[in-house]
Amino acid sequence: xxxxxxxxxxPLYNETESLPHLVTRLNAVMDESxxxxxxxxxDDGSRDNTSVLMKQIALTDGRYHCVFLSRNYGHQIALTxxxxxxxxxxxxxxxxxxxxxxxxxxxxxxxxxxxxxxxxYAVRKKRKESWLKRAAYSSFYRFMRSISYVDIPLDSGxxxxxxxxxxxxLVQMPEESRxxxxxxxxxGFRQVGVEYERDARVAGEPKYSFKMLRNLAYNxxxxxxxxxxxxxxxxxIITISLAVIYLIQTLIKKYFxxxxxxxxxxxxxxxxxxxxxxxxxxxMIGEYVLRIFFQTKGRPLYVVREIIQQRQSSNSIDPSINxxxxxxxxx
Ligand code: UDP
Ligand code: MG
Numbered sequence: 001x002x003x004x005x006x007x008x009x010x011p012l013y014n015e016t017e018s019l020p021h022l023v024t025r026l027n028a029v030m031d032e033s034x035x036x037x038x039x040x041x042x043d044d045g046s047r048d049n050t051s052v053l054m055k056q057i058a059l060t061d062g063r064y065h066c067v068f069l070s071r072n073y074g075h076q077i078a079l080t081x082x083x084x085x086x087x088x089x090x091x092x093x094x095x096x097x098x099x100x101x102x103x104x105x106x107x108x109x110x111x112x113x114x115x116x117x118x119x120x121y122a123v124r125k126k127r128k129e130s131w132l133k134r135a136a137y138s139s140f141y142r143f144m145r146s147i148s149y150v151d152i153p154l155d156s157g158x159x160x161x162x163x164x165x166x167x168x169x170l171v172q173m174p175e176e177s178r179x180x181x182x183x184x185x186x187x188g189f190r191q192v193g194v195e196y197e198r199d200a201r202v203a204g205e206p207k208y209s210f211k212m213l214r215n216l217a218y219n220x221x222x223x224x225x226x227x228x229x230x231x232x233x234x235x236x237i238i239t240i241s242l243a244v245i246y247l248i249q250t251l252i253k254k255y256f257x258x259x260x261x262x263x264x265x266x267x268x269x270x271x272x273x274x275x276x277x278x279x280x281x282x283x284m285i286g287e288y289v290l291r292i293f294f295q296t297k298g299r300p301l302y303v304v305r306e307i308i309q310q311r312q313s314s315n316s317i318d319p320s321i322n323x324x325x326x327x328x329x330x331x
Contacts, residue, residue: 017203118189233283239276
């Protein structure tokens with residue numbers, strides 16, 4: 001198959017039950033679409049029959065491109081493996097393997113891509129999950145948005161369509177603890193949200209355990225926010241302020257009312273004061289750690305959207321005057 005225009009990328013971990021449904025739906029999407037589509041399935045070290053089924057599909061249908069990881073690495077890494085394996089020339093459509101993200105939406109998302117958007121992300125209107133899970137997600141996304149230094153959209157996960165160039169940058173970002181929805185926002189370009197209703201999983205149990213969800217949330221918070229470190233410094237400042245208020249209050253009591261116990265107040269003041277000083281010191285060390293942390297992530301410093309530079313013309317009359325446009329230059 002010549003290079004496809006679009007890849008549909010889906011990671012799978014122990015999805016024996018959903019896989020046949022997924023394949024049926026994907027085949028229907030490919031049959032109805034006029035686009036040249038390739039399906040990239042990633043087996044994230046499944047322990048059930050998933051990889052056997054995937055092998056069969058890949059060997060019988062040339063449109064399927066299957067990648068098998070050596071062990072279970074987790075959804076975000078599996079997705080990265082799929083993005084790296086994609087040969088799509090135009091765009092990658094990223095979905096979950098349990099059909100919670102309807103693959104039929106490809107047409108709608110692709111239209112937005114054609115309008116010039118590099119990232120078309122799905123925004124969940126309604127979740128067909130327990131209210132507890134819904135509430136947890138909703139509060140997390142709001143919290144995340146309030147502390148993050150990139151504009152991560154509310155109620156959107158990894159379900160999205162990304163252009164070839166966004167996929168290339170994503171694969172080049174070497175950070176190990178990945179939070180793809182945040183990295184996707186960081187990359188920039190024109191991004192747009194499309195609302196959809198998230199379906200219930202077609203079969204089987206959710207593969208994300210509570211622990212994995214918590215780790216994902218941590219990756220979001222610690223990779224895209226300086227809030228935790230700033231919090232320590234803030235606490236230090238609050239503590240020192242409390243110590244000063246306590247001192248003033250004690251002095252007023254002592255000079256106007258004279259009922260202050262000897263020694264005790266001084267010790268308490270010093271304890272609170274130095275707790276504050278220590279917190280601030282920790283926050284200062286934290287600032288350095290933060291800088292080291294962001295540096296070691298090895299992200300590109302910036303992503304260039306476009307460079308416009310005319311070629312130097314040879315018939316220029318005065319070579320010291322440059323009439324050519326130099327709008328954007330990269331270092
Ligand atoms: N998944 C994966 N590796 C994992 C856990 C999950 O590749 O370690 C896949 C899983 O097969 C599914 C997708 O990631 O296709 C989303 O997982 P799940 O449905 O469990 O997450 P939820 O929808 O509950 O957020
Ligand atoms: Mg799911």
